[in-house]
């Protein structure tokens with residue numbers, strides 16, 4: 001890519017800026033179908049926030065996670081448990097596991113994370129009685145509940161599973177109950193963003209007497225609501241600030257199921 | 265009321281928390297929780313399976329693990345006094361409250377004393393023998409449940425405290441829902457090693473959450489309004505004393521002088537010759553603002569009272585007690601504790617100087633604002649202390665003040681990525697073939713305005729101010745057009 005010449009098309013290796021709208025731009029490295037380009041669905045900040053708090057993550061926490069996927073949540077967890085905690089993340093897709101390791105190295109956090117390339121449902125997390133929290137984002141979380149339980153500390157810990165489908169949640173909750181987890185709770189969080197706009201609405205002319213220009217009824221109440229009346233001779237407008245919801249928003253990412261392992 | 269407020273040991277926190285939690289389960293009189301020997305942090309704990317230990321000690325163990333279930337046993341004479349049948353409600357433990365045994369595990373194990381009582385009931389019952397076996401079983405189960413007093417002491421955390429406060433005393437935390445708090449911690453990029461500025465009036469819950477997420481690494485400057493910093497919830501987290509070493513506080517009423525450089529470390533000692541509360545009272549330089557603040561405060565108090573719950577009242581007293589704690593020191597002013605007072609004052613002054621120095625570096629890694637004050641003046645001033653390229657988050661229970669704040673910040677410049685948002689939280693019933701959202705959900709958890717600071721272009725900022733002085737008509741006209749086109 002050249003900074004001094006224009007190109008007609010985006011080329012391999014370019015960094016393009018994706019403009020998704022006002023103040024929503026992302027740099028994207030352009031790569032043609034190299035080996036690992038099947039990107040996984042990642043978790044975003046709204047879900048991550050709730051997961052982090054409900055798993056009680058903080059500096060020093062030991063956390064187990066599967067699958068690593070694109071490492072979006074992994075990075076968030078690492079950031080929270082640093083400088084003394086550790087993340088054990090399990091990914092059975094070899095290229096993804098390798099790519100994640102590469103990224104952790106690149107971001108200088110490799111000392112805070114261990115990537116294991118194995119099937120979490122068969123082989124677990126590779127640690128036992130060590131974790132403060134376990135997180136699952138795999139298609140069949142119910143098959144990994146036993147491993148989650150044994151990875152958690154003896155004195156207990158927190159568990160979370162993220163699943164897009166309610167059927168997955170049902171099976172997971174059953175498995176959690178069978179394994180003696182308590183405080184089983186499923187919830188969903190949605191982010192609503194508002195655009196701040198100044199809106200003007202016309203005041204209808206109801207043929208009020210000309211001398212009555214104080215617009216009783218509007219003036220008092222509207223002024224209190226930050227409304228500003230810009231009355232001209234014939235027609236007035238009422239102006240106000242509004243938080244306008246987006247025309248379309250993310251309506252579903254996944255269900256979050258939390259549970260607690262207690263002392264046993 | 266929480267007890268032992270001044271104690272900073274983990275044990276003290278645990279006792280307070282144990283009590284605070286116990287209120288959720290049975291209204292245990294607070295005095296009795298301290299009836300046992302006070303808890304200490306660190307060993308020696310009674311060995312597992314020890315016959316008797318204090319609730320405090322159990323709570324300390326809960327701090328070490330994640331939760332401990334304890335059985336509350338009545339002192340001799342109270343529960344067994346109910347040997348005969350009676351119509352009274354569940355007998356609450358009186359005096360000398362103790363837990364005889366901290367039980368590991370959830371079920372399993374019985375309460376021997378409860379069994380004894382039930383046995384007595386059976387013996388004294390005239391009808392028991394005539395009952396069918398099924399009815400007898402039912403009777404025993406019912407009575408056992410009635411006389412068994414088991415509570416779970418849970419290790420405090422942001423999750424526990426924020427859900428508890430939201431459910432029980434939302435008025436105390438300005439209806440900040442826990443998932444909103446979760447967003448704040450992420451949006452504010454709270455992590456170990458940060459230097460954070462926190463201005464909150466949520467009983468210290470937000471401060472506690474920030475402290476937990478920073479794990480004792482980095483520093484926090486808590487800005488506080490008149491009356492001093494409130495940390496009722498903060499003290500429930502059971503933080504080690506070391507966490508408080510890097511926690512500073514700075515009065516809001518001194519922000520302006522700090523920004524205009526009239527507040528200098530050299531002039532400070534003479535300024536704070538009087539003790540601190542008096543200093544705050546005499547500071548009327550905030551003109552009418554305090555009045556309106558008081559109004560809001562009143563409003564929120566009424567709201568809290570309307571939620572009509574005894575604990576609410578208790579906590580109000582608790583807060584009041586904290587307030588008087590400051591004034592007390594002023595009013596007493598007697599010779600006996602004058603030296604102690606002076607030493608404390610010295611310490612506070614030193615910390616105040618340190619806080620001022622930290623702020624004056626103007627390189628904070630973030631700003632968190634939450635509470636009952638109008639966010640605009642707070643942000644316009646406090647953002648000055650934040651380094652460029654750092655996040656800030658403001659929580660407000662209402663959307664309108666944030667709309668205004670958004671506009672003012674845009675006019676002033678120096679911020680990008682301003683985002684006004686809220687979250688919806690939905691709980692689910694999950695049962696095989698019968699899963700669906702719960703019938704009710706929270707109607708609102710408050711609003712957040714977040715953004716990132718950037719280096720302000722001098723010329724542009726002046727232009728921004730100019731524009732702000734004029735009406736904002738041009739922008740609004742443009743927006744109106746945008747609206748029409750969209």
Ligand SMILES: C[S@@+](CC[C@H](N)C(=O)[O-])C[C@H]1O[C@@H](n2cnc3c(N)ncnc32)[C@H](O)[C@@H]1O
Nearest residue numbers: 040043067069070071072073091092119120138
């Ligand atoms: C949706 S992605 C996870 C995304 C990740 N949470 C993030 O935020 O980037 C799911 C990942 O789990 C992996 N996976 C699925 N089943 C697995 C299993 N049984 N053991 C290990 N990894 C598994 C998949 O290869 C995939 O990469």
